Amino acid sequence: MKTHVKALVVGGGAVGAGIAYHLAKYGWKDVMLLERDELTSGSTWHAAGLLPLFNMGYATTHLHDYSVEFYKSLEAETGLNAGFSVVGNLRMAQTKDRMDEYMLYGSTAETVGIEYHRLTPAQIKERWPLIRTDDLEGAIYHPTDGYINPADVTMAMAKGARQRGVTIERKWQVDGYEWTGSEWKVTCTKMVEKGGNLVPSDEQIIITAEHVVTATGNHAQRTAKLLGIKIPAIPVEHQFIVTDVDPALQKWRADGNPEHPVIRDADAQSYVREERGGWILGVYEKNAPARFEYGVPDSFRADLFPLDLERIEDQYMAMIHRMPSCEQSGLKDDFNGPICYTPDGNPLVGPAPGLRNMWLAEGFSFGITAAGGVGNYLAQMMVEGEAEIDMASLDPKRYGSWMTTEYAARKNEECYDHVYILHHPDEERPACSALRTSPAYDRQKAAGAQFGRVNGWDRPNYFGPLDADENFDHDSRSFRRGAWWEYAVAEAKAIRNGVGLVDATAFTKHVVKGPGATQFLDWFTCNKLPKIGRINLTYALTDHGTTRTEYTIVRNGEDSYYLVSAGAWTAYDADYLRKAAEDKAGEFGYIEIQDVTTQWGVFAIAGPKSRDVLKKIIKDADPETALSNKRFPWLSARQIELGMCPVNAIRVAYTGELGWELHHPIEMQNYLYDLIMEAGAEHDLKLVGARAQNWLRQEKSYRAFGTELGRDATPQEADLPRFIDQSKDFHGKDAMIETGVRFKCVTLLIDGPADADPWGREALYDGDTKVGRLTSGGYSVAFEKSIGMGYVTPDMATVGQKLKVNILGDRYDCEIVEDSPYDPTNATIRVDG
Template identity: 75%
Template sequence: MTTLKTEVRALVVGGGAVGTAIAYHLAKAGWDTMLLERDELTSGSTWHAAGLLPLFNMSYATTHIHKYSVEFYKGLKDETGLDPGFFVVGNLRMAQTQERMDEYMLYSATAETAGVYHEFLTPKEIKERWPLVRTEDLKGALFHPQDGYINPADVTQAMAKGARQLGATIERKWQVDGYAWRGDHWEVTVTRMEDRGGNLVPTGDRATIRAEHVVTATGNHAQRTARLLGIRIPAIPVEHQYVVTEPDPALVEWRKTNPQHPVLRDADAKWYVREERGGWILGPYEEGAPARFQYGVPDSFRADLFPLDLDRIEKEYMSFIHRIPSSEHVGLKDDFNGPICYTPDGNPLVGPAPGLRNMWLAEGFSFGITAAGGTGYYLAQMMTEGEAEIDMASLDPKRFGGWMTTEYASRKNEECYAHVFILHHPDEEREACRPLRTAPAYDRQKAMGAQFGQVNGWERPNYYGPKDAPADYDHFARSFRRAAWWPYAVEEARAIRNTVGIIDASAFTKHLVSGPGATAFLDHFTCNRLPNVGRINLTYALTDHGTTRTEYTIVRLKENEYYLISAGAWTAYDSDFLLKSAEDWMAQGGGHIDIHDVTTQWGVYAMAGPNCRALLKEIVRDADPDTVLSNKRFPWLSYRDIELGMCPVRAVRVAYTGELGWELHHPIEMGRYLWDLIWSVGEKHGLKPVGARAQNWLRQEKSYRAFGNELGRDATPLEGGLDRFVDLSKDFRGKAKMLETGIRFRCVTLLIDGPADADPWGREGIFLNGERVGRLTSGGYSVAFGKQIGMGYVRPDLATPGTRLQVRMFRELWNAEVTPDSPYDPENARIRADG
């Protein structure tokens, strides 16, 4: 008979560093928590991890996670009595090129807004501190003195002990074999495992655990977890190898009178190095490391390793010898080649599982030791309080849609591994698995010079470069400053301001919501009043904490039929929230609601510019083509079903760029026909194809907020300056919490007198008299004002137009001024223009 506890509030599955950190923080929050591990604690990737704790990360959310981990680990010994083996030696990230230094300066902006301390060092300063390092070919380095490395097994055991002290139960040798949702709890079927001849095999001892919430932190076993849950989890391991050298006599001599070297990273050579018992650990991130266990980990694979492939890392090993010449004649003592999970974008999957209730994922950690503590902290907040104190949407598991396959995830994860140390340009677009999802006019756009980005798998033009550009043009057009694409985006922006431009926006997320309960549901689900039939409105769905969960353009087709348009990058994220909210509404007695994701059924061309109406008049089919697009028959913020040539179009009079314009929603299979039809008359009206980068600049001139930038789960619509889209006369989800939160900060638009060769990217700090008072969330160039522009959040007392502030770019402060909202055409005369 088993004595396993069979009822808990939270069940954590997986006993690596991530799982134990989650169990610790749930227990600390007062939840009855149990952790199950199929083998021994740390028997997954944790045991062979190098234990590095890099604070460096370009993601705002992940930076906070890493920062929390580093501080949390420092207090574990005092709390638990177990030493986690944290060596605070610092982290030196070297740069061989100015481009790499530019990357570090952009990172510096992100780190500064998150409160992560760092320093910049010259080659001379590096050599003075650490003479074993060759520096004559370096430009400098970024130094984090407060991080270092830790013993992965020890920190995991310390967190496990801390979890037990807080009341959590930890059980080893229990494997989960099934999950069943029973309406208000999970029934989790588990089997006792035992060692038998070196293999881990099931016994006849089985049990069922009733859990209100389940968290999976199953590491390399994520594909098995996905099959048990009936979902897709694009977390697949990639081989990572590192070698340990024999003692280096020069290092041994150095250590007689000096402290440890920091963790050394030569990003341009694609490796890290740290000291290990008088020698060195070298960890390369080379090309060609293969994905493993795409369909599950074999039962025979426990705390095992793969054969080393030294040929694959020869280039990195030679560059290590170059950087630390004393290592040339030092032999190899040990080697490791084990699986480490990756995801297609390199960030972990943290948050609610798609389509499931009370099921939480914590999977795909390529830097699991660094992220474990912070993941436990913020995920526990999401589970116990409803939201984390930072916006975790960038790590949400639903950022990858149902179109993703095993092969896609495998190839992208391999690419992600090889890209750990590449230059991470803000305009970076990775090439693996592309093109995959294409709109019908893709080939037409490519022939026009379109350089594409990928959004939720869709190919979307970022800008239109030279028509005869080589295939790898965009790769060499990137920079941390104004790159080769910049003049093309400027001309595209000017075309929309002066003539007319066309943007392929087919990636927009689109939902059809209908049924007798649709109107009452949407009225409560969103914060603005619903539009009348034939009209549209911009509105927001809020979290239960009153912050912004999703932005919608709502088109009211009929009395109880609505067409919802939201951001293209967030289809599964929006769909999951919409469906679950509607299910809850109906369960509480609301009328029946039908919801359909119609994203792939409708293509979208956004056309805008002063010549837009004249162009469309030539191809519209109507009894009176001269007036069908007039303000009288087709006013701003309305929709009409029209015909353009042979194509039926759901035309929506709105323009994200702030000019006269329409969104032309059309049956996606007619996208090529409609594209050709528009271009058959377009050139005489000055039509120009326009990409996403110019559109991003133009929307900032109108102070249009963007979801994922200005809008997210860490600010309310009122803090976002969206008062006119909030109807306080009605009841809606999150209203009370929104009002209770008040105004902690305000979203503003800034015009910036910045450097002549660069624009802000939306990650920079905002300052007043040397004190950081906010941060940018968007940035770019304004063709209307001939200077840099940005949007971001500042203290409420600084949000008044005319307030003079500064923005830090490339380590210098540049003057900026808060403008009134919509500095370009504040009266909306151009977007309302008649004709």
């Protein structure tokens, strides 16, 4: 048995096999896969094997699409039939809202190139007469996917991996990881059968590996403990049943008709597919419990839990309603096994937090669907340094150290019962809310705040009416303009015409200082560093020259900096920043990095009257001039006092109006909040949430990380030349230049439907040719129409270019406009007073 490898993959399910195969495919021949039991003995063996292309996430859609195409090629390569039945996938809708969901997804699918068709109830009935359709609105149909045998596809990938030189060893359990500074020492124990259980023997070896990938499925909590990190992947019970023969189905097939597609009745929280003359019913019901929160018992192998039929009675009756012919079919078999989930339902794929050359591939609720794609894109990250698509939305570091086992378990249960809940883009799931709150949370809640969650923080999305009648539903969601829309409009107008206050406490904040800080940050970011007392917007790049992080940098001293970045990415940013500084410490000298996110609260005050509000409370020898352009110019930072609160004030506004970010000691937040609200009363100061702020930044063409900015586009492609200092050397510069401009970021004004705005997931067309996609969308109060930002081919990226955008199944006119269509000269931001 080998004791040194280039890469060690831990876990022999579909995901692990897919990773091992693709590492070899991308050129790493010295790869080993370890499995503690037999291949497929985890959740793979009892998975239903469905391959749904439907997904609202851009990266996950790419993963699924790659898998479906890859699995079709395995037999030709390996000689093993992966058991892929390309029967298609029919998602039915009982409501108009559900059809809106499908049409929004359909536009997302178009951006990836996935085929789909919209079907009427009559068309469904004509093609598949066993399906009851009288209560349906319609359906979306994918002809290219279906279902696969999980064990067969895993074995085919494993054989393909072996053919490419991968070593696969079974009955070896990993019991320890140690990083030596250049490689991992992995302690492995031989597992043996004893009394029907799998137990450790006395035989141990140490394998050294340059890279380790964990794909340990239900054992993710054990993996987390061995690595000393947190992994919010915890299994939830998933039930499906197999019926006996359905005579009507048998006759349908005997008459020469094709197999039914996988039938998803999302409004009934279930799916159905054919199985040997009968049906498989799988459900995503409420109250399915999390299991193995603290680890899988040694006695649990390829085992199942007792079936709980009462829990799925409604879904069983819904199947009979939808497929009446199955009512006489008895129950043939049942499965209730653990399937891993994460709080948001997306897997955890990428570098482990705080560790070198340790890669996670955990938390797969749709592991069979994702296995091929994860193998491909993770192998790209490991071998080539970056994937061809932006994998940030799947990064394990999207959950920070604040995450606990209890949080993960409760959110994972919620995620499971939300699989078939309508996924509105304005969806906010209630479990574990009010966990991370700014001190002013209660005051804002009393003022009508309706909160959303970012990185565990509750932050206001909008402020609803306090005197709403009983018909107003704050929890109502829509793919169109929801109940919140008119309140977000009022908030946006308040900032454009008066003054508004935004709680931005969730912003990520780091202090970087020390003798090596200046040289390091000059190399780490692509823009000029600001002078002392000034600020700059800048970007840290990947090795491939794409955008890894966006920073606002405040220079407090010669070698002292305050970095502000997106609130959703605290651990993600911290990990990259610290690792880069460690790599350069020998070259630049001592660098100290502190995550001060929870030490500083942030209020953003903006609007034409913002200076008037602050003048009333600033403590200065001359309050009238303290905030003037001469004493406090745009893009500068000052230490000021507002009442008794010391404030690090930054003259910048994400909304594109005159304004300041007020960074303050978090323990003084309530005092400062009350002070500002009292001073703002005579100016009709309005509290403003994240949705209005998102609209306003699009009117200024301000790119946002995670939408316009990401690891699949360079700052040049984001059309940000003013933030790139080409005269200096910086990390990723050569790769950025070599990449060139493959596509370009633009802003568009849209003549969309009267009751809906784009969400930032829609395809863009020139005639019938797809030329790009939106990455952000919303409503413009300045232009009184829909607005969006996105990427198009360079030949289309000209002001005045007219295109079409697919919004909820129909194409609408849109036009590319100049950057910053609202106040392109920044006159309102620079206004003096």
